[in-house]
Amino acid sequence: MKKGAKKGGEKSVRNLFCELPWLAMPAKAVSTSPTWKRFLTPFVIPFLILLITGIAVAAEPSPQEVIAHAARKVVKLYGAGGLSSLEGYQSGILVAPDGRIITVASTVLDSDEIDCVLDDGRRFVAKLVGIDPRRELAVLQIEAADLPAFAVMPEDEPSPPGTRIIALSNMFGVAVGDERVTAQRGVVAARVPLEARRGAAEAPFRGSVYVLDCTTNNPGSPGGAVINARGRLIGMLGKELRSTDSGIWLNYALPASELVAGSEAILTGTVATTPAADAPRFDPRLLGAILMPDLLDRTPPFVESIAPASPAARAGLRPDDLVIAVGPRSVTTRAAVEQALGVLAPGDPVKMTVIRAGTLVEIDLGPRPRGATP
Amino acid sequence: MIFSLLTPFGGTGALRSCLLTPCDCLRLAILAAVVLIAPRAVAIDVDPAVLEAEAKRVAVIERASATAVAIFAGDSGGGSGVLVSPDGYALTNFHVVEPAGVAMTGGLSDGRLYDAVLVGLDPTGDVALVKLLGRDDFPFAVLADSDAVEQGDWCFAAGNPFLLATDLVPSISAGIVSGTHRYQFPAGTILEYADCIQVDAAINPGNSGGGLFDAAGRIIGVNGRASFEKRGRVNVGAGYAISSNQLRNFLGCLKGGRLCDHATLGATVASAADGRVVISDILESSDAWRRGLRIDDEIVSLAGRPVRTVNAFKNVLGTLPSGWQVPIVYRRNGRREEALVRLAGVHTQAELAAIVGRGAEPPDGPREDGTPRERGPGPGRKPGPARELPEAVRAVYEARPGFTNYHFNVVERDRVSRGIAAARGTAGKGPWVLEGKLDEGGEFRIEVSDSVAVIDLPTGTSELDTTGELDASPVPPGSGGMLAALVVWRRLVNDGPAAVGRTTYLGTAPVDPRQIDPAGGDLVDVLETAVAGIEARVAVDLRGQIVRVDLWTSPDADPCELRITPAKAGETAGLPQRFDVWRGAERFGTFLIDGGTLGGAAP
Numbered sequence: 020m021k022k023g024a025k026k027g028g029e030k031s032v033r034n035l036f037c038e039l040p041w042l043a044m045p046a047k048a049v050s051t052s053p054t055w056k057r058f059l060t061p062f063v064i065p066f067l068i069l070l071i072t073g074i075a076v077a078a079e080p081s082p083q084e085v086i087a088h089a090a091r092k093v094v095k096l097y098g099a100g101g102l103s104s105l106e107g108y109q110s111g112i113l114v115a116p117d118g119r120i121i122t123v124a125s126t127v128l129d130s131d132e133i134d135c136v137l138d139d140g141r142r143f144v145a146k147l148v149g150i151d152p153r154r155e156l157a158v159l160q161i162e163a164a165d166l167p168a169f170a171v172m173p174e175d176e177p178s179p180p181g182t183r184i185i186a187l188s189n190m191f192g193v194a195v196g197d198e199r200v201t202a203q204r205g206v207v208a209a210r211v212p213l214e215a216r217r218g219a220a221e222a223p224f225r226g227s228v229y230v231l232d233c234t235t236n237n238p239g240s241p242g243g244a245v246i247n248a249r250g251r252l253i254g255m256l257g258k259e260l261r262s263t264d265s266g267i268w269l270n271y272a273l274p275a276s277e278l279v280a281g282s283e284a285i286l287t288g289t290v291a292t293t294p295a296a297d298a299p300r301f302d303p304r305l306l307g308a309i310l311m312p313d314l315l316d317r318t319p320p321f322v323e324s325i326a327p328a329s330p331a332a333r334a335g336l337r338p339d340d341l342v343i344a345v346g347p348r349s350v351t352t353r354a355a356v357e358q359a360l361g362v363l364a365p366g367d368p369v370k371m372t373v374i375r376a377g378t379l380v381e382i383d384l385g386p387r388p389r390g391a392t393p
Numbered sequence: 394m395i396f397s398l399l400t401p402f403g404g405t406g407a408l409r410s411c412l413l414t415p416c417d418c419l420r421l422a423i424l425a426a427v428v429l430i431a432p433r434a435v436a437i438d439v440d441p442a443v444l445e446a447e448a449k450r451v452a453v454i455e456r457a458s459a460t461a462v463a464i465f466a467g468d469s470g471g472g473s474g475v476l477v478s479p480d481g482y483a484l485t486n487f488h489v490v491e492p493a494g495v496a497m498t499g500g501l502s503d504g505r506l507y508d509a510v511l512v513g514l515d516p517t518g519d520v521a522l523v524k525l526l527g528r529d530d531f532p533f534a535v536l537a538d539s540d541a542v543e544q545g546d547w548c549f550a551a552g553n554p555f556l557l558a559t560d561l562v563p564s565i566s567a568g569i570v571s572g573t574h575r576y577q578f579p580a581g582t583i584l585e586y587a588d589c590i591q592v593d594a595a596i597n598p599g600n601s602g603g604g605l606f607d608a609a610g611r612i613i614g615v616n617g618r619a620s621f622e623k624r625g626r627v628n629v630g631a632g633y634a635i636s637s638n639q640l641r642n643f644l645g646c647l648k649g650g651r652l653c654d655h656a657t658l659g660a661t662v663a664s665a666a667d668g669r670v671v672i673s674d675i676l677e678s679s680d681a682w683r684r685g686l687r688i689d690d691e692i693v694s695l696a697g698r699p700v701r702t703v704n705a706f707k708n709v710l711g712t713l714p715s716g717w718q719v720p721i722v723y724r725r726n727g728r729r730e731e732a733l734v735r736l737a738g739v740h741t742q743a744e745l746a747a748i749v750g751r752g753a754e755p756p757d758g759p760r761e762d763g764t765p766r767e768r769g770p771g772p773g774r775k776p777g778p779a780r781e782l783p784e785a786v787r788a789v790y791e792a793r794p795g796f797t798n799y800h801f802n803v804v805e806r807d808r809v810s811r812g813i814a815a816a817r818g819t820a821g822k823g824p825w826v827l828e829g830k831l832d833e834g835g836e837f838r839i840e841v842s843d844s845v846a847v848i849d850l851p852t853g854t855s856e857l858d859t860t861g862e863l864d865a866s867p868v869p870p871g872s873g874g875m876l877a878a879l880v881v882w883r884r885l886v887n888d889g890p891a892a893v894g895r896t897t898y899l900g901t902a903p904v905d906p907r908q909i910d911p912a913g914g915d916l917v918d919v920l921e922t923a924v925a926g927i928e929a930r931v932a933v934d935l936r937g938q939i940v941r942v943d944l945w946t947s948p949d950a951d952p953c954e955l956r957i958t959p960a961k962a963g964e965t966a967g968l969p970q971r972f973d974v975w976r977g978a979e980r981f982g983t984f985l986i987d988g989g990t991l992g993g994a995a996p
Contacts, residue, residue: 082569083545090544140668140701185545191620191631193575193591196702201571202544203593203630234593234630238622268624 085250086185086202091138091167093200093244095189096122096145096159098130110188110200110242111135111145111159112255114171114282118143118163121171121282122242123258124150128157135161140197149285153223154273155258156281169244169252173276178229178253182207186235186272188243188256200243205233205270215260215269218346220362222260228271229254236260236268245272254278301360306369306384307331310342310353318353322373330369334384340373365389453610454549454565459532461551461563461603462525463500464509466493473552473563473603474499474523475612476533481507481525482648484640485602486617487514488584490521491749495798496786499525500561501532508785513647514797516583516748517655517739518711519617520635521602522647524801526785534604536644537611538912539573539636542590546570550594550616550632552603563603568594576704576711577618577633582739583748585655587711589633590614596632605634613637639712641913645901646714650801652745653900654715656736662692662706670700672723683951684732684978686723693722693729697909715739716899716930718906732978733906742795749797805898809918810889812937821993822887825879827968832983839989841883846876850982864926864946873953873976874927878942881922881929882955885939887992894924902932904940934959951977 080088092113100107111122120135127133128147135145143161150157178184186203194200209230215222229245235256243256254272262269273281303310307329311321320342325332342350345359346369363369369384462474462483472489476482483499490497490511499509507525514521525531542548549567557564572591579585592605596619605614614634622629646653659679665671669691675682692700695709696719713719715738722731740748782790793799824842831837835851846857848869855868857876867874881893890896901916903909917940920931928948932941938959945952954975960967968991972984 081545083543086545087543142668191622193572193577193620193631195704198574198702198704199544199572201591201593201631202569203571204569234628237620237629237631 089246089250093187095136097134098127106238108192112244113168118161120159124155124157151281154281158285183248188240190237190240192239208232214263231270235270299361300357313353320353320356330384334382344372363387457606457610458502460534463553463558465498472601475604481531487516487519487521489602496782502562510786512801515653519584534612536637537613539613539638540911547608552600554597554599566595588708593630595628597628649805649898650798654738656713657739680735691724816937823993827989829986862926867946872981874944874946878944878955896922
């Protein structure tokens, strides 16, 4: 109680509006000009009231309190990975007291056991409910009750550039057990359509994202929560992606509205988990590789025949080869091969890994031609 | 306002920029036109609270800037430091000073360069203490209580990133505390960042060793490490600072010119399947073993801090100096047990000397400029003729095995000596006599002279010839050497530490290990003495009164612990109120003193 009292009162207001340099925005300026006055009156008066009541009754929580409250709703996730550039961990956001979690759909989730560690250190095995491949969003479930959780709802209006944010994530896996996730401060820099790629692959999401002035593009950050100064969830930190134009790593978050749409789509079953129905595909016949007819739901990608004098023939692909990877993506079905080829841009090098007589063989098929959808 | 936004982009100059598209140029032209026709003098009323906070922040940063040291280690790069006393002591990182060796140059924001000398090293904690020379009125910052730091607190770093401070004015980067009580793994056995503070203030190569300050301008940590990944060695939003509470624990040892070591319990711990932290292995030679700890015991708390994870255990231990005695609470078969354990060192002195001689690669680290460095003379290497020490530095440097700079050990020992002499006052050098009652029942009488020490107890009388070796018989029986402890105490008071065997300054320790103040409000000086076959550690409080003597007659046995409750404040050279004598976990006796003399009046 004593601590809370200390944090409230004068300190909370000063912290929120004054002490932090990124909070001292010129928006609090008052002008003598009547036009300015008209514009500012609805803002300044509530602000002053807030300031006064804040000092009197500590209505506004301090940034420390906002963080302490929100960080309890961010979880640490551990799954597949651990290789050089593929971390086996990321973050997640509790969105319902019964243990529903949203996070990014990534290779971390390609695991039979996804371990979820709560803020209090409790450890659960999370079940993958489903994936929205377009938003690269995943919903997980743990068997728990009465957990602190964010209310995820679309924002009344987008948070404008300059909005102060706190990003909460387990970046670099710094926090373990009951240690609290990392808090970073920043501002919304822009809300723009995502144009990004991962390696040679274009990011499937093309909608608007928050670009953040905050270095969130770090291992472990994906799936972290982005909150505003009042502790409301405004977005989720996305995958590690680079800008298509400049190649620089993007600090961005998927807005709350997309989180709502994506998780609703997953929970109502309106998105196919794998393969993604709307993902672009590329027919391997255009490379000269004729695969086994796609008769089953999960037809294994065996090569049936090779067109003579084709890229596949020149590269040494042979009938009865089983394709297990296209570039860095592992594939288990014929559809997945077409998708994996589909995310490559025309001209991107096509590399396949196949199993031939029990051994792995790497095949370099050269640049991907411009192609038609199968 | 619009105008001020445009200015940084170069005003009309921006129109010439080839990076801008024609469309952008058009927009800028319209904006410029708007600015030109808009009323120029717009009076802006800013809330006084905002202005006041801004002014306060500017003042705090200015004060902190004055305490920031730009450390130049000759050809081998450099880094940052922060002044913690008016006589020029500055904290920095081991990995910053290590290539420099004994002498370096420190620049302050006043634009002046000062000779600086290496004082103490703590390679395990990546800490070094240097002293700027030539002034006794340096600006300095105080160490805050880092346990009071909260996630979300505003903070800032002052330092010399990328060695940009050619005018010696530090760069300031502000942010928030991203996490507290973080654990960052060591490289081998050194450069461990335990219980550190994580910040999103930019920590870049060259910030190493600089101060991390709170909103009031107090030091909450020393920056030294950052998480780097895919974008090269630049800040990506996760820097780490050694906590001020850890720094304070080691400051005494560092000031004593020592090669400081961190503590180990002599046991390893692991997480049990149910999440408990249990002992997975334990050395039978450790004090923890002697106090009864065994494999599978659950650690509940250490040094007064709860231990719920292996990281928490390492966080507590990593902030403690070798040799401290701390409380441990453990659970066995559901029963809660408590003990005081004496912590051993992670390294031997030979290992530490080898580490210091070999040098440190930065931990994930902000290493200054990244270029290969020539190594100057270090404490493990004799200062060679290749680099002569500056005159001012030579006067305050003395090489000695086991020390970083023995000169400063003498300085600290002499400081403590002066305190002891002041507390002694004008007392004479005659025999000491102490009489009173034992709390356990019965009376006692102690007499210690230059030739003999005698104690009368209800169980009998014991005597020790004080002219010879003191380890001959640890008397009275069961005490582990209480009479010898009294003899050492009297000699230190009467003759002064410099005249008693080999006495050095060891550092600081909590006055009462059963109740440790994490903010270090209870630290007292500790001397180490080897004389007449015994070894002793002697704690001296701020008033110059000896409050504890731990005496070993054999290095492998439990020492005699003579805990002294000194005279009440104001009673110069007054009699102590009581002795509590312990050996291991056993209380030997409680002596309530009601009469006697400490040498009588001056002759």
